[in-house]
Amino acid sequence: MDDRRFQKVAKALADPRRFEIFQKIATTPADEMCCGAICEEFPVSQATVSHHLKELTEAGLLESRSEGQFKYWSVNAGTMNEYIAELQNRLQLPKAKSRK
Amino acid sequence: MDDRRFQKVAKALADPRRFEIFQKIATTPADEMCCGAICEEFPVSQATVSHHLKELTEAGLLESRSEGQFKYWSVNAGTMNEYIAELQNRLQLPKAKSRK
DNA sequence: AAGGTGAATAGATGTCCATCAATATATCTA
DNA sequence: TAGATATATTGATGGACATCTATTCACCTT
Numbered sequence: 001m002d003d004r005r006f007q008k009v010a011k012a013l014a015d016p017r018r019f020e021i022f023q024k025i026a027t028t029p030a031d032e033m034c035c036g037a038i039c040e041e042f043p044v045s046q047a048t049v050s051h052h053l054k055e056l057t058e059a060g061l062l063e064s065r066s067e068g069q070f071k072y073w074s075v076n077a078g079t080m081n082e083y084i085a086e087l088q089n090r091l092q093l094p095k096a097k098s099r100k
Numbered sequence: 101m102d103d104r105r106f107q108k109v110a111k112a113l114a115d116p117r118r119f120e121i122f123q124k125i126a127t128t129p130a131d132e133m134c135c136g137a138i139c140e141e142f143p144v145s146q147a148t149v150s151h152h153l154k155e156l157t158e159a160g161l162l163e164s165r166s167e168g169q170f171k172y173w174s175v176n177a178g179t180m181n182e183y184i185a186e187l188q189n190r191l192q193l194p195k196a197k198s199r200k
Numbered sequence: 201a202a203g204g205t206g207a208a209t210a211g212a213t214g215t216c217c218a219t220c221a222a223t224a225t226a227t228c229t230a
Numbered sequence: 231t232a233g234a235t236a237t238a239t240t241g242a243t244g245g246a247c248a249t250c251t252a253t254t255c256a257c258c259t260t
Contacts, residue, residue, distance in 0.1 A: 069206045
């Protein structure tokens with residue numbers, strides 16, 4: 001993972017509302033959500049949600065598929081795993097036992 | 101890890117210069133660095149370095165010990181591991197194979 | 201074709217914060 | 231005690247960005 005991507009992911013995760021949106025998509029049973037459904041979950045405008053989805057996508061954390069008028073967003077888990085691995089590598093963290 | 105701490109860590113890692121400083125401390129052979137030594141590594145003022153050290157400390161990512169005029173900073177690896185575990189938990193990431 | 205709905209974009213605004221120079225504080229040394 | 235060195239703090243500033251409203255774009259339905 002190159003520097004630019006690494007920093008984009010870090011920034012994308014750093015805004016509280018944006019992380020909440022990401023987490024909501026990550027944990028929704030259907031594994032994907034459309035913009036409208038996300039808007040219902042948070043007290044922010046549709047424009048703001050759309051902006052956050054764009055940032056998360058540019059960071060490689062989200063993917064989308066279009067279906068008619070709708071656009072469905074889902075998590076790209078690979079990027080998150082790469083980011084975590086990159087953190088561990090760059091900081092030379094001894095591999096920690098995973099906690100339950 | 102509570103929400104406040106989680107967000108503080110995310111923000112602390114999101115600034116490129118601040119992460120570089122953190123990484124430098126994390127990977128220095130002596131496991132600790134003083135402010136002056138860090139200043140020599142980066143083209144920023146001593147005030148800025150001191151500011152970043154404060155932010156990283158408030159996030160729980162750094163610890164320090166004083167020795168005379170000097171203050172030595174080192175990484176609190178526990179916080180980083182907790183942060184990573186928290187990411188995996190909150191996003192329900194399937195445990196990925198660790199890469200070499 | 202026309203109206204309706206979902207999402208993206210444009211432009212404006214207020215806030216946060218990285219950065220700096222200057223100063224203060226603390227410790228050491230002569 | 232006086233100067234020197236190391237770090238912290240203060241106050242100011244410029245830029246980044248989260249957020250909004252308004253508008254545009256895309257697709258659907260009748």
